[in-house]
């Protein structure tokens with residue numbers, strides 16, 4: 001069934017229902033994947049010579065449940081939120097920048113606006129809780145259970161049903177601290193292991209960020225066994241919305257491209273609940289081979305589509321950059337002639 005005809009699922013209304021949903025997610029269509037691999041073998045090229053493009057087509061088709069994958073309706077969704085932990089100056093930028101950048105997205109002036117236009121994708125921005133900040137998570141959970149569930153629901157409901165591919169991104173000054181705290185908690189490591197420079201902290205600023213994360217980890221130490229509770233205590237509204245959108249996409253047969261570190265950290269709790277929970281997602285990029293995004297990718301056994309570009313912006317910029325590549329993959333699979341059609345001799 002094409003993704004555009006998939007029924008719109010309803011969002012889970014309790015933590016119990018959310019957990020149950022995460023444990024029982026629909027798989028990819030393996031028959032479709034097999035059919036795509038069979039056609040791929042008949043196309044006028046040495047087998048496997050389009051490398052990862054061939055894998056991408058199989059991945060897209062398997063999750064769209066269609067042997068002729070489509071990229072007619074590609075959507076980029078940015079969730080924005082603010083962070084109480086900014087009381088500790090964990091970013092060199094002021095919190096107002098979150099709202100200002102949301103305006104910038106709406107007026108077409110951000111990097112993502114240009115990349116989405118080039119990629120022929122529709123862009124939408126959702127300011128979660130109208131950018132009210134979370135609670136400072138060094139003192140208390142970032143979100144109450146009700147706030148957490150409602151942010152998940154915002155993300156869940158933001159996924160357009162008529163969508164062949166969803167690219168997710170975020171905007172929230174201070175959110176690399178939340179993302180690093182999540183990673184540290186999920187991997188049972190420390191702030192130093194996961195804190196990075198974010199939007200340009202110097203070495204002293206990064207060490208302070210690591211200390212703030214360690215303070216939060218100590219405060220919540222007795223409650224870090226449940227991945228969803230980790231997401232509630234140490235995450236943020238836009239991270240919870242990202243998790244909700246990723247779940248909705250799974251139920252609606254929509255493949256997902258995750259942007260960078262923050263986005264991937266936001267959905268990492270799902271992988272800790274169920275090993276296959278992120279199979280319908282792909283990580284777009286890693287800025288460096290040894291940074292936090294690379295380590296998170298390794299932890300989640302994800303291979304980024306793009307590496308070495310040094311992208312460290314967020315906003316779904318890396319995710320949207322992969323769209324032209326995916327369009328090329330699908331165009332080759334659907335448009336190429338077979339050996340028989342083109343009268344090209346097959347391998348001896």
Ligand SMILES: Cc1cc2ncn([C@H]3O[C@H](COP(=O)(O)O)[C@@H](O)[C@H]3O)c2cc1C
Nearest residue numbers: 091170171172173174175176198199314315
């Ligand atoms: C002008 C500007 C545009 C951005 N677009 C994305 N981010 C990125 O930086 C933020 C996270 O970094 P940190 O944790 O260091 O604050 C997020 O908003 C992220 O999307 C931006 C940041 C700035 C300053």
Ligand SMILES: O=C(O)c1cccnc1
Nearest residue numbers: 198260261262312313314
């Ligand atoms: O990789 C990311 O997601 C990222 C990196 C720095 C700032 N904001 C986002």
